[in-house]
Amino acid sequence: MQVFSPSADTWLRAGLAALVVVVLGALLVMAGYADSTYATQAGWAKDQDVPFSHKHHAGELGIDCRYCHAGAETHADAGLPPTHVCMTCHSQIWTGAPMLAPVRRSLAENRPLRWHRVAQVPDYVYFNHSIHVKRGVPCVECHGRVDEMPLSWRAHPFQMQWCLDCHRDPAKRLKPPEQITRMDWSNWSDAQAQRYGTAAIRRWHIDTKKLDNCGICHR
Template sequence: MAQLFSPAADTWMRLFLVGSLSLMAGGTVGIIGFARSAYMTSTDVRPQQPVPFSHRHHAGELGIDCRYCHSNVERGPQAGLPPTETCMTCHSQIWTNASVLEPVRQSLAHQTPVEWTRVAKLPDYVYFRHDIHIAKGVGCSDCHGRIDKMALTYRAKPFTMEFCLDCHRDPAPRLRPPEHVTDMAWTPPADAGAKGEAIAAHERIRFGELTHCTVCHR
């Protein structure tokens, strides 16, 4: 009886199966890695801005509180960008003729806002409010990183669904007292979980409901 396959056929078949499985596994890992890459999540990207504003200088070196410029962060869904008048509160006295601040002076003269490029932007299908997070004890640095050390602002956290759910599943260790919400240098205590649970109880945070779809998608 004639032999249909050569003696090496089994070897080639095994190599083919191993190669196919390896390619599938490698492709899956590659896709997941690409989805989490800085390119896709826009992390560590410093977009061109009309003025090279430095949070490191203003928030870090000068110690200006976040709420001085982002005045709506405790009262509404968006933190808000400072109007030109806020910038000129200081810059009408210092760096008055600096060329780098010409767009700010023109903004004030023509009563038109400075067109900043947003860094911390969420998709339109995501429902998010700054005020509720601030009120419950979520610190600015938890989502924005050590922005007080950024010479040019960039997105420090990926803002993916996984990132949000990790916190919503167990927010207690991340909660902090209200006086430390804007404190960039705050570090959780050794008993962060227990203290966070006390804050959550006081603020009536309903743990079991934080991962419901309608919390973030309405």
């Protein structure tokens, strides 16, 4: 007595092939999503209660990054500008501007401004601004040309591989710490950057073999 029909083997092969195609397709879709700007939010501007322009403040006016992000040199968190920092200037200029109404309301009600973070790593990732700044990683390396951003967007994906690329080859990214907020390094050749970075690694006794250890960022 025949249990399976003559076409059973064909159907089995076709089913297995379809399963493989579905699994591979799902993996490709997941990988594509993980690298998409929708997932990483790279290049996306964040809506803010106050439409702050880095292009105007940092670019045109030349205000140093640390004026608003005062914790960058001393704390793990660079910090976001409190109301009194904004009002240092805006108690004198643009005092009635509608777009600055949230700042004036914040001052009147003694409530902090609500900023939506543009550059943010997951809670399970430890990142210390101060050590990067002190060793000479310029703001532009992570945040991009904020001096050209009318509205702030995430310049890089902030994925683990992106961080590891820097940790495994930090030399070419290091610059003089006293120029940490400089945006344009186009007059530095690759060879010049490499020479400076190699010397900086020796000066700061940076062990590059340990920079990609899991415990550096996951504590």
